[in-house]
Amino acid sequence: MEEVPDSQPPASAHSIKDLQQSLQVPSLDHGLSKEEAAKRLKANGPNSIESHPTPKWLIFLRQFNNLIIYILIIAAILTTVIGDVTDTSVIVLVIIINAIIGYYQESNASDSLEKIKKMLAPEATVYRDGERLDIPSANLVVGDVVFLEAGDNVPADLRLVDIDNLTIQEAVLTGEANSVIKTTATLPADTPLADQSNIAFASTAVAGGSGIGIVVATGHLTEFGKISQAVSDVRKGRSPMMREIDGIGKGISYAIIAAAVLLFIFGLVIGKYSLPVLALAIVTMVVGSMPEGLPATTSVILAMGVSNMAKKQHVIVKTLPAAETLGSVDVICTDKTGTLTKNEMTITTIVTPQATYDVSGTGYAPTGDFSMAGKVIDPAEHADLSALLTAGFEANDTELHQEDGRYVINGEPTDGSFLTAYYKAFKQEPANTERDLMPFDSNNRYMAKLAKCVDGQTRLFVKGSPDKILPLVATAHPDFDQDRYLKLTSQFSVQGQRVIAVAEKVVPNATTEITPELLSEGLDFLGITAIIDPPRESVITAIKQMRRAGVKVKMITGDHPETAIAIAKKLGLADSPEAVTGAQLAGLSDEKRRQLILNAD
Numbered sequence: 001m002e003e004v005p006d007s008q009p010p011a012s013a014h015s016i017k018d019l020q021q022s023l024q025v026p027s028l029d030h031g032l033s034k035e036e037a038a039k040r041l042k043a044n045g046p047n048s049i050e051s052h053p054t055p056k057w058l059i060f061l062r063q064f065n066n067l068i069i070y071i072l073i074i075a076a077i078l079t080t081v082i083g084d085v086t087d088t089s090v091i092v093l094v095i096i097i098n099a100i101i102g103y104y105q106e107s108n109a110s111d112s113l114e115k116i117k118k119m120l121a122p123e124a125t126v127y128r129d130g131e132r133l134d135i136p137s138a139n140l141v142v143g144d145v146v147f148l149e150a151g152d153n154v155p156a157d158l159r160l161v162d163i164d165n166l167t168i169q170e171a172v173l174t175g176e177a178n179s180v181i182k183t184t185a186t187l188p189a190d191t192p193l194a195d196q197s198n199i200a201f202a203s204t205a206v207a208g209g210s211g212i213g214i215v216v217a218t219g220h221l222t223e224f225g226k227i228s229q230a231v232s233d234v235r236k237g238r239s240p241m242m243r244e245i246d247g248i249g250k251g252i253s254y255a256i257i258a259a260a261v262l263l264f265i266f267g268l269v270i271g272k273y274s275l276p277v278l279a280l281a282i283v284t285m286v287v288g289s290m291p292e293g294l295p296a297t298t299s300v301i302l303a304m305g306v307s308n309m310a311k312k313q314h315v316i317v318k319t320l321p322a323a324e325t326l327g328s329v330d331v332i333c334t335d336k337t338g339t340l341t342k343n344e345m346t347i348t349t350i351v352t353p354q355a356t357y358d359v360s361g362t363g364y365a366p367t368g369d370f371s372m373a374g375k376v377i378d379p380a381e382h383a384d385l386s387a388l389l390t391a392g393f394e395a396n397d398t399e400l401h402q403e404d405g406r407y408v409i410n411g412e413p414t415d416g417s418f419l420t421a422y423y424k425a426f427k428q429e430p431a432n433t434e435r436d437l438m439p440f441d442s443n444n445r446y447m448a449k450l451a452k453c454v455d456g457q458t459r460l461f462v463k464g465s466p467d468k469i470l471p472l473v474a475t476a477h478p479d480f481d482q483d484r485y486l487k488l489t490s491q492f493s494v495q496g497q498r499v500i501a502v503a504e505k506v507v508p509n510a511t512t513e514i515t516p517e518l519l520s521e522g523l524d525f526l527g528i529t530a531i532i533d534p535p536r537e538s539v540i541t542a543i544k545q546m547r548r549a550g551v552k553v554k555m556i557t558g559d560h561p562e563t564a565i566a567i568a569k570k571l572g573l574a575d576s577p578e579a580v581t582g583a584q585l586a587g588l589s590d591e592k593r594r595q596l597i598l599n600a601d
Contacts, residue, residue, distance in 0.1 A: 009189040010189065010191075010196070011157070011159045011199060011216035011217070012159070012186075012187045012191055012196040012198050012199050013186060013187060013188060013189040013191070014159065014186065015186045016159070016161045016184065016186075016214075019159055019161075019214055019216070020214070023142060023143040023214060023216075024036075024143060025143050025145065025214060028127070028145050028161060028162065028212060028214075029127065029130065030127065030129065030130045031126060031127030031128045031129070031130070031144065031145040032128055032141070032143050032144055032145070033128065033129050034128050034129055036143075037128060037139075037141050037143075037144065040141035040142060040143065041139060041141050044141065044142065044218070045219065046138040046139065046218075046219065047137055047138050047139070047140040047141070047155065047156050047215075047218035047219050048138045048219055049219060049220055049224075049225050049228045049229075059103055060099060060103045063098065063099035063103050064095070064099060069095060069098065072091050072094065072095050073095065075087075075091055075286075076088050076091040076092050076095070078283050078286060079091065081283065082280060082283050082284060122136065122137060123135065123136060123137055123155075124136075124137045124140055124144075124146055124155040124156075125146065125147040125148075125152075126140065126144045126145060126146050126147070127144075127145040127147070128144070132147065137155035137156070140155055140156050140215055140218055141215065141218065142215050142216060142217065142218060143214065143215060144156075144214070144215040145161075145212060145213075145214055145215075146158055146212070146213050146214075146215060147210070147211075147212055148166070148200060148206050148210060148211045148212070148213065149206060149209075149210040150206050150207065150208050150209065150210070151205075151206060152205070152206045153203060153204070153205050153206075154168065154200045154201060154202055154203065154204050154205070154206065155202065156202050156215045156216075156217065156218045156219075156222055157199060157200070157201055157202050157215070157216050157217040157218075157221075157222045157223060158199065158200040158213025158214060158215055158216065159198060159199060159213055159214050159216045160182055160183070160184050160198050160199065160200055160211050160212070160213045161184055161212055161213060161214055162184065162211060162212040163182050163183070163184055163209065163210070163211040163212075164209050164210045164211065165208060165209035165210075165439055165440070165441055166181075166182040166200075166206070166208070166209035166210060166211035167179040167180065167181055167182065167206075167207045167208045167209055167440070168180050168182055168200055168201075168204050168205065168206055168207060169204060169205045169206075169207045170194075170201060170204045171337065171338070172203055172204060172205075172224075173201050173203070173204055173223060173224060173227075174193070174194045174558055179207035179208065179412060180197060181197065181440075182197055182198065182200065182209075182211060183197045183198050184198055185197075185198060186198070190583070190586060192582045192583065193223065194558045199216075200213050201222065201223050201224060202217075202222040202223065202224045202225065203222075203224040207412075208439060208440075209439075252289070256285075256286055256289045257286075259285075259289075260282050260285060260286050263281075263282060263285070264278065264279075264282050267281070267282075329551060330550060330551055330552065331551070331552050331553075331554065332546070332551060332552070332553045332554070333554045333556055334553060334554070334555060334556065335555075335556055335557070336555050336556065336557035336559070336564075336567065337533065337557070339539075340535060340536065340539050340555060340567075340571055341533040341534060341535050341536065341539075341567070342362065342363055342533065342534050342535075342536055343413065343533060344362065344363040344364050344413065344416075344533065344534065345413040345414050345416060345417040345498070345531050345532070345533055346359075346361070346362045346363060346417055346420070346531065346532055346533070346534055347359050347417045347418065347420070347421045347529045347530070347531050348497070348530055348531070348532050349492070349497075349529065349530040350370075350385065350388060350421075350527055350528075350529050350530075351485075351488060351527050351528050351529075351530075352384040352385060352388060352526060352527035353384070353525065353527065354382075354384040355372055355382070355384065355385075356372070357370050357371065357372050357377070357382075357385055358370070358371045358372070359421060359424065361420075361424060362534040363407070363420075363534070364400060364407040364408065364409055364416055364417075364419075364420050365406070365407045365420070366400075366407070366420050366423030366424045367424065368424045369424075370385065370424070370425060379425035379426070380425070380426070384526070384527070385425070386425070387504065387526050388502050388526040388527045388529075389418075389421055389422045389425050389426070390422070390430050390461075391461040391462070391463065391502050391503070391504045391526055392418035392421065392422065392461075392463055392500075392502050392529070393418055393419060393422040393429070393430065394430065394432060394434075394449045394451055394461040395418075395447050395448055395449045395461040395462055395463040395502070396415045396418055396419060396447075396449070396463075397411060397415065397437060397439060397447070398410065398411025398412050398415035398416050398419060399411060399419075400416055400419040400420065400423070407420070412440075413533070414498065414500065414531060417529075417531050418463070418500075418529075421529075430453075430454070431454045432451040432452065432453045432454060432459075433451060433452040434449060434450070434451050435450040435451060435452060435458070435511070435512050435513075436449070436450040436512065436513050436514045437449050437450075437514075438514045440464070444464070444468060445464050445465040445467075445468045446462055446463060446464020446465060446468050446469060447462070447463065447464060448460055448461065448462040448514050448519065449461050449514075450507070450511065450512070450513070450514050452509070456509075457506050457509070458506070458507050458508065458509045458511055459504050459505065459506055459507065460504060460505040460506075460507050460511075460514065460518065460519075460523075461502075461504050462502070462503045462504065462505075462519070462523055463500055463501065463502045463503070464500065464501065465500070465501070466485060466486065466489045466499055466500075466501040466528060467486070467489075468501075469501035469502075469503055469523070469525075470482045470485055470486065470501060470525075472503065472519060472520075472522055472523045473503055473522065473523050473524070473525040474522075475520070475521070475522035475523075476505075476521065476522020476523060476524065477522070477524075477525070480525060485501070485528055488528060489528065492530040493560070493562065493563060494562045494563070494566060495530075495566050496532065496559075496563045496564075496565075496566030496567040496570065497530040497531060497532050497563075498530075498531045498532075499528055499529070499530055499531070500528065500529050500531060501525075501527075501528045502526045502527055502528070502529065503523035503524060503525050503526055504523065504524055504526055505518075505521075505522070505523045505524055506524075535567070535570055535571050539571065540570075540571055540572055543571055543572050543573060544572055547572070553573055553601075554573075554600070554601055555567070555568055555571070555573060555601065561579040561581060564579050565577050565578075565579050568601055573601045574601045577601040578599060578600050578601055579600060579601065580596050580597070580600040584596070585597070
């Protein structure tokens with residue numbers, strides 16, 4: 001049974017019923033038979049990314065594959081012939097030091113790159129012959145029915161067929177910071193990879209909920225496997241400097257050989273020297289003309305550059321000449337989340353029915369001030385702000401804690417921004433007692449918590465997407481101005497910010513469970529928050545320096561085009577940045593696509 005080939009519509013465009021038929025899956029409860037799974041495993045091979053690590057001895061020998069090194073070896077042989085032990089020792093030492101430096105750097109980089117192979121899940125839970133089994137993920141085959149739950153790594157590319165509030169963290173594949181809400185609905189065939197919400201991709205992590213999926217691709221045919229294969233297939237070429245050094249080496253070699261031949265002929269013609277003396281003189285001249293210091297000098301300079309990049313910038317450089325190649329770059333394509341930005345969502349603005357508040361400080365560290373109309377205020381003195389911050393803190397299932405001297409979260413970045421904002425205002429958690437929690441749901445697009453508060457009242461705290469929260473508020477308050485907050489939501493979104501609405505409701509003290517009926521009765525509006533993933537300060541400076549040097553930086557992101565342009569302006573990518581989407585590129589010819597990519601930022 002073959003994986004779904006690229007020439008056919010992707011698995012995301014197949015209905016569940018059609019996929020079951022094409023992959024010959026009897027039923028979701030039964031799964032494949034063990035015999036059928038064994039046949040498919042034998043036919044298609046294990047679910048693993050093939051690794052072809054370069055042997056260490058070959059990496060070492062590769063350090064001698066250089067024209068200048070060839071010249072030095074010849075020089076060492078010639079100095080040995082004429083009995084010049086000192087020169088021979090120096091030349092051999094230069095060759096060995098050059099090889100050791102190159103080997104050490106390339107070997108370390110090779111080891112680091114091989115770690116990508118270990119990102120596949122070691123085990124998978126499957127249904128076979130009606131039994132639920134844990135098997136090595138390498139034994140998965142196309143058509144297997146796999147069960148996923150929170151904490152699992154997805155073992156292969158799966159077409160989801162049943163879900164329960166399933167969210168998956170896909171940053172390793174797409175760079176998107178927030179977990180993706182999954183569905184089972186059939187999608188159009190031209191749906192971009194990052195928007196294929198009915199597919200669980202290999203090596204991504206289940207953040208919450210559970211689900212069942214049918215394996216549609218394994219090993220190197222998974223999207224993650226294709227990336228690994230693409231990296232392995234990169235064409236190896238000579239860097240500009242190495243080509244230049246090779247050219248110098250050839251030129252020097254030809255000139256030395258030509259001069260040696262001419263001098264030898266001239267010496268024979270004039271007949272002043274005996275043949276042994278003449279031969280020794282010519283060999284001495286050849287040895288003395290060899291540029292044995294060139295490879296040593298270039299190797300030391302490149303090694304220093306590579307070492308600085310590894311220690312100060314945490315950059316893996318696979319070979320020494322790659323450090324020089326960076327100096328020849330004129331275009332850099334980069335991911336946004338976590339690269340250009342901190343991947344630390346931060347609340348910057350809070351709008352309540354009473355006032356608008358600005359919040360300073362970035363990242364998850366709870367340091368910063370609240371201000372209104374440019375003046376710093378005490379949040380405790382503003383009941384509307386205190387109520388919103390408390391509700392945002394309570395309607396939350398993420399944790400914020402210190403680790404190695406920095407604040408990190410365990411959960412969703414957006415939720416983490418509310419925890420940080422609360423701790424900026426108040427040093428202690430509210431002494432409320434949780435009664436029930438409704439996790440974030442892909443259909444509702446909000447989360448809620450029921451709690452008995454210190455004032456004796458029982459409250460329902462809710463936060464989520466404005467287009468879901470605002471109608472619930474209007475249910476309880478017919479005169480509520482939804483349009484005003486929808487317009488504000490649009491304005492913040494155009495500025496590259498994510499908007500979350502917050503509400504609460506006082507409920508009878510006997511209430512112990514969050515029900516749809518409880519929510520449908522309406523909510524009391526507390527306000528909206530504008531959240532950003534702040535740019536790295538060092539990145540803005542670096543981009544400015546690169547633009548000055550003539551290097552163009554292009555940002556690749558899954559954000560809405562307007563949001564992407566707003567962030568690009570903050571980063572200073574261009575004076576008037578232009579955005580292009582994958583859908584736009586898909587419908588163009590190769591030439592037009594190439595031109596549009598060159599012009600876009």
